[in-house]
Amino acid sequence: MSTPRVAEVTRNTNETQIRVLLNLDGTGQQKLNTGVPFLDHMLDQIARHGLIDLDIEARGDLHIDAHHTVEDTGITLGQAFARALGDKKGVRRYGHAYVPLDEALSRVVVDFSGRPGLHFNVPFTRAMIGGFDVDLTREFFQGFVNHAQVTLHIDNLRGDNAHHQCETVFKAFGRALRMAAELDPRAAGTIPSTKGSL
Numbered sequence: 001m002s003t004p005r006v007a008e009v010t011r012n013t014n015e016t017q018i019r020v021l022l023n024l025d026g027t028g029q030q031k032l033n034t035g036v037p038f039l040d041h042m043l044d045q046i047a048r049h050g051l052i053d054l055d056i057e058a059r060g061d062l063h064i065d066a067h068h069t070v071e072d073t074g075i076t077l078g079q080a081f082a083r084a085l086g087d088k089k090g091v092r093r094y095g096h097a098y099v100p101l102d103e104a105l106s107r108v109v110v111d112f113s114g115r116p117g118l119h120f121n122v123p124f125t126r127a128m129i130g131g132f133d134v135d136l137t138r139e140f141f142q143g144f145v146n147h148a149q150v151t152l153h154i155d156n157l158r159g160d161n162a163h164h165q166c167e168t169v170f171k172a173f174g175r176a177l178r179m180a181a182e183l184d185p186r187a188a189g190t191i192p193s194t195k196g197s198l
């Protein structure tokens with residue numbers, strides 16, 4: 001790999017100011033400060049299990065609620081991801097993972113298709129995880145998908161504890177991204193599509 005697969009994106013609106021620094025070929029180092037502790041905990045899973053270095057700083061209108069901050073962090077992460085991935089030459093393109101955490105089990109499948117598509121099936125067993133509204137989980141992934149331009153299938157297959165349900169989703173997401181973004185030595189720098197572009 002000659003070109004480092006890194007990106008830095010700054011996104012400012014009246015609701016949020018977010019900066020994402022990302023290294024796709026990292027070791028899972030992270031510096032996370034979104035002001036939403038549970039989101040930091042979930043982003044940490046992406047870094048650790050995706051072996052993606054993540055440095056994310058967000059300031060949002062948390063006096064309203066965490067909605068804009070969580071959604072816009074997903075958007076900015078998606079933009080950074082797309083930029084770091086570049087023309088997708090030599091990547092595996094598809095990635096999937098099953099991740100359990102005690103009684104919870106989730107499956108995430110990703111395709112760097114160039115088209116946004118989210119299929120999200122997570123029957124959370126409660127509405128809040130501490131102070132975190134579980135509805136924001138889908139908002140995060142919708143933001144990511146729209147801007148990373150990927151197809152993403154997320155299924156929580158079982159689980160009783162909502163913290164476990166959510167954490168297995170983020171861990172599997174990290175694992176799936178890692179697999180799909182990995183460079184396939186046999187692909188020899190070609191684009192994994194019969195169209196010739198993704």
Ligand SMILES: [Mn+2]
Pocket residue numbers: 041163167
């Ligand atoms: Mn946890």
